[in-house]
Amino acid sequence: MKKKLSDMRPAEKGRIIDIDSSIRASVAGMGIRTGEELKVATEQPIRGPVVIVVKGRETSLGRGLAKSILVECEE
């Protein structure tokens, strides 16, 4: 099932299938690229950042960025 990263739940896993071109370059340096697998570590309350694990490294992303990342989620 396709979902925005911002709509994923903690512990949910998936593979990145699309990143909005406007933010693609700025998140690439964090290892966030199309085709990478990721897992949501925690979601901060009150619309805080989303913490994800990519290649064994935790990275936090603001909700604005997370909204622009499309993920094919594992069932």
Added chain:
Amino acid sequence: MKKIFLAGNPNVGKSVLFNRLSGAKATVSNYPGTTVDFTKSQMWIAGEGWEIIDLPGAFSLKPKDKAEEVARDMLSKEKPDTVVSVIDATAVERGLYLTLELMEKGYPIVVALNMSDAARDRKIKIDVKKLEKILGVPVVETVATTGSGLKELVSRISEAKPMRIRSIKRRAKGKKE
């Protein structure tokens, strides 16, 4: 005075390295984003005074927050003579992104594979010679917290040079120059 910049992802030990190299006391902590502004000091390399600047952590030169903006602006305004690209040896791939961006901009680079002790503990093996051959610039394993590798790092700063991405690509594919 010649300028040397320390650049790298957040929480890779830039400020520890900075303190070690300059004898200064930049605030150091074990979480990312401690340095959101830059810190300046001076150091001596082979009898010559250099200005050393500790940049805030950045994943990319295309900024998405204040710290990354400061890093990018400092680099473009101050025109460093050498940039030490500090990479977390346990996350080399991620760190190389910024390193290659810096190379693309034409800065003379030296790579510090910092926290190489942590990489060893995790059984991560890095072929430093091969990485150096592909990148075409000095690559030195360091442990800033203990000072290991810093002498070599400083001694190789003079070897830093700009490198074209095209030639790096060619070497990465295993082709001869």
